[in-house]
Amino acid sequence: MKSIFYTLFITIIFALSARAQNCVESKQTMSLGPQNGFFIEIEGADAKLAQDVLENSTKEYGKWKKNSKSKEYTMLGVKIPMINGSSPLDLYVKYDDGKEMATTYLWVDMGGAFVNSMDHKSQTEGIRTFMTDYYNNVRKKVVEAEVKKEEKQQDKLEKELRKLEDKNKDLHDDIEKYKQKIAEAERNIEVNLENQKAKASEIEQQKMVVEKVVEKLNNIGKSY
Secondary structure (H helix, E strand, C coil): CCHHHHHHHHHHHHHHHHHHCEEEEEEEEECCCCEEEEEEEEECCHHHHHHHHHHCCCCCCCCEECCCCEEEEEEECCCCCHHHHHEEEEEEEEEEECCCCCCCEEECCCCEEEEECCCCCHHHHHHHHHHHEEEEEEEHHHHHHHHHHHHHHHHHHHHHHHHHHHHHHHHEEEHHHHHHHHHHHHHHHHHHHHHHHHHHHHHHHHHHHHHHHHHHHHHHHCCC
């Protein structure tokens, strides 16, 4: 049964990967003012999961630093080949929680200019690839959690079924015991009826004895 869940998991991941292309380019306000950036919405995730996955997938490039005032995270002077080859970049990211989804905002500063599709086509494609991979990684975590949740529910239902099966066996065992008791009671009824007949016969005989003794009592002092 768990293999079915795994197959479903893989199917969902590939089905949803196409939606990862919805990496939207737009100008968003950030710590350095309104700048061109990219954002992607991730269904079923929260901001914490979105952040954990991004930090884990980029730890080879460096460490994110938090800007508490702007609620942004920065990674400065890093080299990400898929985006800008061997040239350094400054990355800015922010996470938002939505209704049953998280949104990750990414700004990429090439050193005086933020990446945009008009002026930086190859870098934009690199960012889209980067965000697509990131989206899929987060979605995998989301669906893995769903699989675990459903498997846990399945285990619970299977335990409940086993309890019902055990109860059914106990009830059948009770029926067999009751059948044996009924058969024994029926035999005892037959014996009881025979005993009643014998006892009734003894009573009739005893009545005759009593009548004779009473007659004897009544005849005392009488002359014939």
